[in-house]
Structure formats: structure tokens, C-alpha cells
Amino acid sequence: MQATDFAFKKSLLDFVPAQGIDAECVVIGSGAGGALTAQFLVEKGREVLILEEGPFIEFEDGQCGIANTFPRVWREGGAIPIMSNTSLVFGEGRCLGGSTQLNAGLLNRTPPEILEHWRNEYRIRDLETETMNKYQERIEQSLFAHTTEDAENPMGRILRAGAERTRYKGVEVPVAAQEINGRKIKQSMQHTFLKDAVLAGVKFIVNCRVERINTAGTRAGGVTALWRNQGRTQRILIRCKYIFVCAGTIQSSLLLRRSGVKKNVGSSVQFHPTLRVLAEFNELVSGYAHEMPSFQIKEFAPLLTMGASLTSPPYIAAGLALDWEHQKQFMEAQDRMAIFYVGVKSRALGTARNIPFGRGSYIVRYSLLPEDAKNLGFGYAKLCELLFAAGAKRLFPAITGAGVIENFSAVKRFLSDSLLLKNLNLVTIHSYGSCPMGERENGVALDSYGKLRGFDNIYVNDASMLPTSPGVNPQGPIMALALRNMEKNFG
Ligand SMILES: Cc1cc2nc3c(=O)[nH]c(=O)nc-3n(C[C@H](O)[C@H](O)[C@H](O)COP(=O)(O)OP(=O)(O)OC[C@H]3O[C@@H](n4cnc5c(N)ncnc54)[C@H](O)[C@@H]3O)c2cc1C
The missing domain is CATH 3.30.410 (Cholesterol Oxidase; domain 2)
Structure with a gap:
């Protein structure tokens, strides 16, 4: 067993008392957005708990890629049917590391014309190409991206x-x-941001599906989740100060809607x-x-x-x-x-x-x-x-x-x-836009830095926040925006 596998196992919570537990920051989902968010927070000295619906699978180095993972780490076995005027199926990951455990790892930057469109049409602040390139470079370095x-x-x-x-x-x-x-080893979240996060003290609960964010007025007090643990399903309560919704385009919007947050949420879903x-x-x-x-x-x-x-x-x-x-x-x-x-x-x-x-x-x-x-x-x-x-x-x-x-x-x-x-x-396999960010009057769910409108302590930091398709493979654009948001809100 590698040292990091051991660290992963040590970081997994295996007991939650009936009265629930407390955490400073709860990150929902551990894919491209969630892993970065958790790693950023823990490096800043915050106490972080990741709740991940999927299992923790120990990928052998060579297994981490599209061809080897079918179907146990895909949601709905790899084919989510979409009601459409054509035949269309969507695929996404559902495991610790999210879709990054099974993707191809191609890392594009958001094209300048797309950033310009987001600045002009969605009025997103601080989105100049030079600014975003600096975040993109940091993501590329962290993921050892090279041609x-x-x-x-x-x-x-x-x-x-x-x-x-x-x-x-x-x-x-x-x-x-x-x-x-x-050997060429794809750098998924388990290899990079999650590994760093566990070494810095992040805790996880896996097989744990967040059902609802519990809100009162403009604040969230915690989440209720269903946890499959040792053959039985337990409803658990986690109280926290901050919530980061990083469950991917479809699931983030469904979770928010289940929690009563519906304005501009889940009504502008986009695919590639x-x-x-x-x-x-x-x-x-x-x-x-x-x-x-x-x-x-x-x-x-x-x-x-x-x-x-x-x-x-x-x-x-x-x-x-x-x-x-x-x-x-x-x-x-x-x-x-x-x-x-x-x-x-x-x-x-x-x-x-x-x-x-x-x-x-x-x-x-x-x-x-x-x-x-x-x-x-x-x-x-x-x-x-x-x-x-x-x-x-x-x-x-x-x-x-x-x-x-x-x-x-x-x-x-x-x-x-x-x-x-x-x-x-x-x-x-690319989705976006279910909770668009920006300052324009209509049609946006988040502010320019991913904070959920109408709430003081809920943030969305995954593919959902991209207002439109970036026109390229999205992991790079998602992670660069997520890093920018974390620096602005918690840096
Ligand atoms: C096969 C495949 C190949 C791809 N290839 C590339 C590529 O080469 N380059 C690229 O840029 N992009 C690629 N992508 C897309 C890229 O991986 C995604 O855009 C990116 O991972 C999305 O990040 P995310 O954080 O929004 O969601 P994800 O990475 O999907 O993570 C979301 C996580 O949240 C968890 N979750 C969902 N709901 C809940 C809940 N209620 N409670 C708790 N946890 C929950 C999920 O289980 C999942 O682990 C590919 C995707 C796939 C599926």
C-alpha cells in the first residue's frame, strides 16, 4: 500500500453519532471543483469535511482512465438518459475524485473570446484573459500538464x-x-488535490449522498445526508459554518432545488x-x-x-x-x-x-x-x-x-x-451552466465569485457555475475559475 493510500484510509470517517457532527466547512462532491476547494481551505487552516456520494476506489496507477473504470464509478452505469428531440446520453463519474478519475485529462484553457462573452453578457467581474491565464498556469502546474x-x-x-x-x-x-x-500516469484529483488535502488534514465521508442543505433565512446551518455504511443506510446530520456545493452540473442544481433554492438554478443546463x-x-x-x-x-x-x-x-x-x-x-x-x-x-x-x-x-x-x-x-x-x-x-x-x-x-x-x-x-461527457455566475439582472444564480445569491455562507464551485459552454474540454476552465473564487472569498 502506498503512503498516500494509507492517508486516504485514515481520513475516512467511519462513525457519525445520532446527534450528528460539527465541521467548519463542508464540501459536497470531490471532483475537479470539490477537490480544489477542499485543498485550498485546508491549506488556509480551515477544518474541512468532504461528503462524497460515490465510493473510495483505490485505483492502480494504470487504471485511472476511461477504459478501465466502466461501470462501477460512473453514475447510472455510464449512461444518463436525457429527454431530448434527439437521442442523447450523458456520462459522469461518481466516486472519490469525481469525473477526473475516469476522464482523459486533456487540459484546455478558456478561449479569450469566451471569457469576453462571459464578461459582456453575464457581467462577470475580474475575468480578463491575463488574470485567468495566471490561474490556468497554476492549475497546469499542479496537474503536471504538458504537451x-x-x-x-x-x-x-x-x-x-x-x-x-x-x-x-x-x-x-x-x-x-x-x-x-x-509510464505515463494520468493526474486525477486522487493523485493531486485530494492527496494534498488528506495530507493536510481533510476528512471524508464516502458513500454519502447529501439530500438537503438545511437553511434558515439567509444562512445554511448544515446538511442532511444518507450514508451507506457497513451494509446499512443511515441518515446523518452535519452542522457547519460554510457549505461548498461541488456535485457537478446536474447534481448540484438538483441538490439546491431539493433544498428550496430554485431561482435561476437548474434551468439553463448545457452540454457539449x-x-x-x-x-x-x-x-x-x-x-x-x-x-x-x-x-x-x-x-x-x-x-x-x-x-x-x-x-x-x-x-x-x-x-x-x-x-x-x-x-x-x-x-x-x-x-x-x-x-x-x-x-x-x-x-x-x-x-x-x-x-x-x-x-x-x-x-x-x-x-x-x-x-x-x-x-x-x-x-x-x-x-x-x-x-x-x-x-x-x-x-x-x-x-x-x-x-x-x-x-x-x-x-x-x-x-x-x-x-x-x-x-x-x-x-x-461535458456539462455546465445549471447555476450561472455573474452580475447581470436576470438568469444568474451566483455572484461573480460563486457565492449563492440570497445566502451568506453557500458557495457553488464546480462545472455548474460556467455560464455557457467554454467550447473546449472543461476541466481546465472549471478549476481555474474555482481557484479564482477561493482566492477572492477565502484567500
Ligand atoms: C469520460 C470522461 C472524460 C472526460 N475527459 C475530459 C478531458 O479530457 N478534459 C476535460 O477538461 N474534461 C473532461 N471531462 C469532463 C470533466 O471531467 C468534468 O467537466 C469535471 O470533472 C467536472 O467537475 P465537477 O467538479 O463539476 O464534477 P465531477 O468531477 O463530476 O465531481 C462531482 C462529484 O460530486 C459527487 N456528488 C454528486 N452529487 C452528490 C451529492 N448529492 N452528495 C455528495 N456527493 C455528490 C459525485 O459523485 C462526483 O464525485 C471528461 C468527463 C468524462 C465523464
Whole structure:
């Protein structure tokens, strides 16, 4: 057992008396936002308790990544259905470390034009590019982010070759990873902020779902949670001075709404919908044997981003399953296949709602706009063009009825014929906007630094606070904003 594993275990609370316990600061959720928040507070000498709904899983170094974690650390087994005018599922983590335990660790910065939009439209203060770059740099250092041209990664090679031949702009995105004993180890929250936090004295309760924040007037007095411990479920009470809601876009807004806080909460949920394509090549790709490549196509960014997606046999089978009868024979080629995506920055707004008396059930609604179908169609054609330019032999689009595509002219034909929202099979792993921040009069739930409007001691410090999609992978933008908020409020 590593020294840090021991520290994690020692920091886990295993008993809560019936009358409850007291803590100065309660952090709800331990992902990108929660881990940073807890680490910041404990380093400032505050007493911190993290409440995490998911389990503490001791990840072996090489296990911390998308391919190895399915399904026990995903919420709802990895596919949260969204009520939509298209087929859309959302995936997020539910364990100590949150989604950072299973993500690819690509660390982007918020593009300057997005920061400008947030300053102008949401009137968020102190959001100049230079200011945010300083926070981004600190996050990048803490997560050992660096760019490497991953020459061994076949999916990266395909994207690079396609970019060169189509002359589309591509970039190596920095990855949160450290080289340890010749192996690249992804730097999740368990490897970084949570590790530092436990060493500095943070306590945890895991398998502990916060049901409600208990408020009176403008103050929160604590939380009530359901704790699954040693085979039984116990309702526990934690009294505290400050509450930090960091449960992720959907769950943070549901928790606030369950607690009676509804104004501008959970009514502007946003996603980064992606449309995938399974591509077959002549050469060996063995996508499942490799990390996610860090190369992304940014020619049409921030509106559209393209890259490689998780490629493992179940995902390949799912890619062929739209017409399994006619396509099952292509499973034989799985070693020569890889999955790619185009993601669109949408302006659509959705909602997250608890189902009354639903024992924790909820419903997320989010419908794409006609412009999204148009933008996705444009981006998808470009992605297919790039893949054929890189040597793809066949493409299997995640579009019902599209069949097998064997050349680029066929792409053009089916895109003009059948890119209807109802035929798309979209997935998303990026969410935002359920509790937007800012000073504008309408539609914001938080002030410019994450404090919940109408309350003196409740803060939201996770993906929920981003007012719109940042147009890039969001972990970097979330953590930079979270650090900025902590410095302003508790520095
Ligand atoms: C497969 C995958 C790959 C990704 N790849 C990238 C990438 O390469 N780069 C990037 O920038 N982003 C990536 N992301 C997105 C990124 O990981 C998230 O945007 C980020 O982690 C969100 O941070 P968060 O703190 O808002 O939520 P999370 O990190 O999801 O953490 C929320 C935590 O709160 C807990 N929680 C929820 N409700 C409660 C409750 N009621 N009580 C107690 N605890 C609760 C959850 O169990 C969870 O652990 C990826 C996401 C996924 C799922």
C-alpha cells in the first residue's frame, strides 16, 4: 500500500453519532471543483469535511482512465438518459475524485473570446484573459500538464495525418499526466488535490449522498445526508459554518432545488453534444490499447471540435449495433477500427428537475436547436473528409439509417439527405451552466465569485457555475475559475 493510500484510509470517517457532527466547512462532491476547494481551505487552516456520494476506489496507477473504470464509478452505469428531440446520453463519474478519475485529462484553457462573452453578457467581474491565464498556469502546474506528441498512439497519428492532408488546424492539447518509472500516469484529483488535502488534514465521508442543505433565512446551518455504511443506510446530520456545493452540473442544481433554492438554478443546463463515427483502416489501430490521443482538430473551434474517442470492443460493437444484422461481420476488423467525434458548442438550454417522491430520481431535459443540426452536419462532413484523407476504408456513422460509408462523395450525399436530429445518436461527457455566475439582472444564480445569491455562507464551485459552454474540454476552465473564487472569498 502506498503512503498516500494509507492517508486516504485514515481520513475516512467511519462513525457519525445520532446527534450528528460539527465541521467548519463542508464540501459536497470531490471532483475537479470539490477537490480544489477542499485543498485550498485546508491549506488556509480551515477544518474541512468532504461528503462524497460515490465510493473510495483505490485505483492502480494504470487504471485511472476511461477504459478501465466502466461501470462501477460512473453514475447510472455510464449512461444518463436525457429527454431530448434527439437521442442523447450523458456520462459522469461518481466516486472519490469525481469525473477526473475516469476522464482523459486533456487540459484546455478558456478561449479569450469566451471569457469576453462571459464578461459582456453575464457581467462577470475580474475575468480578463491575463488574470485567468495566471490561474490556468497554476492549475497546469499542479496537474503536471504538458504537451507531448504521442507518436506511438495510432489514433493520434490518424488525426495528425488527416489534418496535414486537409490542411485543417490541429493542436496538441496539454495532458494532466506525469511520467513515473517510464509510464505515463494520468493526474486525477486522487493523485493531486485530494492527496494534498488528506495530507493536510481533510476528512471524508464516502458513500454519502447529501439530500438537503438545511437553511434558515439567509444562512445554511448544515446538511442532511444518507450514508451507506457497513451494509446499512443511515441518515446523518452535519452542522457547519460554510457549505461548498461541488456535485457537478446536474447534481448540484438538483441538490439546491431539493433544498428550496430554485431561482435561476437548474434551468439553463448545457452540454457539449458529440456525434461519433466508427472508422475502419487498413492498418492495425488497436484503439483500446492506447490512451486518448491529445491531438484535436481546432480549425472550426470554438464552435466545433474534433478528436478521438474511447475505442474498446464494447464501444465498437455499439458503433455497429445501429444495423447489427448487416454490420456484425465487421467486428472481425475491430483491431483496425477507432472511434472519432465532432462536438458542437450549442446555445440550447435544458433543465434538471427532481421527481417528487422519486427517491432520488430526476429528469434532465435538453433539446438541440436547428442550428446545432446544421453545425453538426457541417462538422461531421469535415471529420469524415479528414478520416478518408487519413486512409479510412469505411465509416460507420452514429446516425440511424446512414449505413456504411465507403467514400467522401457518399458522405456528402447522406449528410444532405438524412442529417435529421431524430436520427442522431449523440453522447456527451461535458456539462455546465445549471447555476450561472455573474452580475447581470436576470438568469444568474451566483455572484461573480460563486457565492449563492440570497445566502451568506453557500458557495457553488464546480462545472455548474460556467455560464455557457467554454467550447473546449472543461476541466481546465472549471478549476481555474474555482481557484479564482477561493482566492477572492477565502484567500
Ligand atoms: C469520460 C470522461 C472524460 C472526460 N475527459 C475530459 C478531458 O479530457 N478534459 C476535460 O477538461 N474534461 C473532461 N471531462 C469532463 C470533466 O471531467 C468534468 O467537466 C469535471 O470533472 C467536472 O467537475 P465537477 O467538479 O463539476 O464534477 P465531477 O468531477 O463530476 O465531481 C462531482 C462529484 O460530486 C459527487 N456528488 C454528486 N452529487 C452528490 C451529492 N448529492 N452528495 C455528495 N456527493 C455528490 C459525485 O459523485 C462526483 O464525485 C471528461 C468527463 C468524462 C465523464
